[in-house]
Amino acid sequence: MPEGPEIRRAADKVARRLVGGVLTSIKLPYPPISEFDGVLGDASVESVTSRGKALLMRFDNGLTLYSHSQLYGRWTVNRISTKVRWNRSLRAEFVSKGHAVRLWSATDVEVIPTKDEEAHPYIAKLGPDVLDETTSPDVIKNRLESPRFNGRSAASLMLDQSFVAGLGNYLRSEILHQAGVHPKTRPKDLDSENITKWGSLTKSISIRSYESNGLTVSDELAGERKEMGERRRSYRHSAFCRNGKDCHVCGATIIRIRVSGRRLDMCPKCQVES
Ligand SMILES: [Zn+2]
Known part of the structure; x- marks a missing residue:
């Protein structure tokens, strides 16, 4: 979708x-x-x-x-x-x-x-739109820390349109991988520094995808992986559709799990449950 x-x-x-x-x-x-x-x-x-x-x-x-x-x-x-x-x-x-x-x-x-x-x-049920100029990394951070959302698992928050609107399945895997957040981790399990990183990557990865027509990694990294023979569906991402391939950060193998029936690709080493 x-x-x-x-x-x-x-x-x-x-x-x-x-x-x-x-x-x-x-x-x-x-x-x-x-x-x-x-x-x-x-x-x-x-x-x-x-x-x-x-x-x-x-x-x-x-x-x-x-x-x-x-x-x-x-x-x-x-x-x-x-x-x-x-x-x-x-x-x-x-x-x-x-x-x-x-x-x-x-x-x-x-x-x-x-x-x-x-x-x-x-529309009445939507949270702030991730691409909206007024939805700053701080706005997202504050929502992560709010009592309404801070006890929920990362995997469920990242698809909840009332939390932040516009995220979906590939953005969920990408944001959690790059922020180093395990799908079961709740915001209240993390310190302020990690929450800040998570909020900021939620914004920047979404904007990156919008501006680049679907890339969630740098041009450099995508180009490198393309040269190595990866197809667009995997070279454009860091985790999503890269299951079985190496993590850009630590070299471990990206794995695929299912959360509520929907696929989530993650690094078992970078994303450790808190
Ligand atoms: Zn890794």
């Missing part, structure tokens, strides 16, 4: 084609939103952003197209002349500036008043 950085990049890509342009055509074939065809067709797109794993397309008439892609939803942008052959269901199509912006397969798609965004059941 795409995580916060991927959704924010999709929002940026959609924004580049739609914001400030005139919509020359619009299609909303998905029944739950079809009735908005006319009202949205006459409006223009003011901004496109993401909150956690939801994408928000705001129109100048006070309406927002909310979508959560779940597992299969995808946004695509193509020149209008490109023939798209795809075995997915079209949910929405917006044409502007010679490009078609399309949403496919998402099942969670709604049109809501922009003023009610914060009250949307998904």
Whole structure:
């Protein structure tokens, strides 16, 4: 499933084609939103952003197209002349500036008043968005130390969207590996220095992934591992999908465990239970 950085990049890509342009055509074939065809067709797109794993397309008439892609939803942008052959269901199509912006397969798609965004059941439950400028490493550190979260296991916190929104499975493995935190460790088991490191890496690894289109290690390290024959799915990370390979830090073999049915890759030597 795409995580916060991927959704924010999709929002940026959609924004580049739609914001400030005139919509020359619009299609909303998905029944739950079809009735908005006319009202949205006459409006223009003011901004496109993401909150956690939801994408928000705001129109100048006070309406927002909310979508959560779940597992299969995808946004695509193509020149209008490109023939798209795809075995997915079209949910929405917006044409502007010679490009078609399309949403496919998402099942969670709604049109809501922009003023009610914060009250949307998904958004209302979100913690601060990891990519938001106001979500500083200190904000994350304070949440780790707060009584609400400090007794929870690291593995569960790193996927809890009410703790920090936008994290997902690969970011969880990457943050915990680079911070040297065992999945079962609770924030209250750690000293302030380790919490600071954990909070700061939660922010910086997420930003790194957003800016580099999915890398959670340095260009140098990724390049080195690519030359050694690793595929992108593993050379772009330090732990995730590197199970069976060596830890960059200590050389031990990265192992895969499952937490609540979801995979978590970690170093048994760097991430010792506290
Ligand atoms: Zn290690």
